[in-house]
Amino acid sequence: MAPPPSRTGKNLAEPPAKVHVRNLSIRYGSHTALSDVTLSVAEREILGIFGPANGGKTSFLKALNRMDMFTPGMRVRGEIFINGRDIRRWRNVYALRRRIGVVFPLPVGLPLSVYDNVALAPRLAGIQKKQDLDVIVESCLTRAALWDEVKDRLDTLGSLLSGGQQQRLTIARALSQNPELLVLDEFSIAVDPVTTMRIEDILKELRREITIILVTNLTAQARRLADRCAFFLSGRCIEIGETESIFSGATKDERTRDYLTGRFG
């Protein structure tokens, strides 16, 4: 079950695709959210996905970690490979989800202590020893640029932190799963610009270790962060290519250029 070579592959030396999606369609009842999307994400790159609302971006992310199982009425067709393995062949869907960190548009500080928020995923994975958890909690909070602000109050409720702190807490929680793939869904819409820039810096650091898929409404953010970008419109992937070429106006599709120049959306 090896995935076919990446469509954007230019030469054989390119690393194998981390994520490969082939003919992916998603329906909710009779409503089609995504139709026939084929794309791949390379190891340790940031793929930016932008486009207007109802483009199927969030549904795409939900399909990656098989959240369709927990979403009534959501039907997924097509194939998704992660590390060359069809995700429907994972017998343990919970293990699959632990390998994919997810960050939501609205910060979700679980009503547990800050410590427990970050220790939750390791505990679910079976890590019980206090020392081990301490190390994970500190390193994840540090990587999420939150440690200095919360290290003296690790027992306050995560839901009581400010919005920006909660969003970084969400990122720390995602990192605590030690994920190979991090997906972020419009993480900045409820966060102030300063925090947004801090999180963007975090993502630039993380890019060295893990693969990131970044769904964003801000085309400028995609331009700042992404190695490659995909443009989703009305449930179709209109275009995918190098960030530079897309933003320099060398788009293959007119609609992408129109969207980027503000002619619609």
Next chain:
Amino acid sequence: MFQASEHNLRSKRREALFRTLFALMTLVLIVPVVVIIGTLVVKGAPVISFEFLFTDPINGMTEGGIFPALIGTVWLVAVALLVSVPLGVAAAVYLSEFAPDNWFTRLINLAIINLAGVPSIVHALFGVGAFVLFFRFGTSILAASLTLAIMTLPVVIVATLESLRAVPLAFREACWNMGATRWQTIRLVVLPNAVSGILTGIILEVSRTSGETAPIMFTGAAFFLPYLPESVFDQTMALSLHLFVMTTQVPGVPEHLPYGVALVLIGLVLAMNALSIAFRVYLRQRKKW
């Protein structure tokens, strides 16, 4: 230019009229409460004493205390809770967290609503048929409590469902995305945040259960039994039935005695309600999102 038009004035008068009308109606609501509690306190308070609460009734219930009835009510309510709370909470968790949205689930929900609408005397007769006769529990605390449990099950289920649904879906999704199973999510995040609502529902249910008379009078509550029950297979006295018996079945009961019983019963209920409110306030302070 800023002169009120005739139309404006009319709206204003109407506003005043309806506000007064609705305020009066609210007052009408309060009147029975004040009268009931006032009468009970005035007429019943003189008989309330340590002796009244903790001794047996004597002389054909015309003298003495209410101790066996008080303890009996505690037994009945406690056993009923032991049955209805685990059952009701489990059912609500299933309906809220696991059940697919299909005709069968909707049927179950409909059944629960209908169960809540069944009159208590019908529950009583069901209790006689099912627990006293069919399961051969006899007239006993067990039979009476099971009848009460079935009667109050809808209350527990609905209260639990509402508090589970008040927990934001985002919390569940965050857990699922971390690879938690549904049960782990429920145990770690959903239930801890729903527990205040569930407990409040349960305490309210206690106060309701303690006042019920019809469901227990055929299934386990005794007319006059001046000693304490030793197991769930014994019969027992209960405050509510005791009050009914004293006022309608026994001649020569001094007037103040039933008032005292009623005051104790209503005091028990109000104390429970107060506890539930205090508890809710306490948990609300700690729970924030």
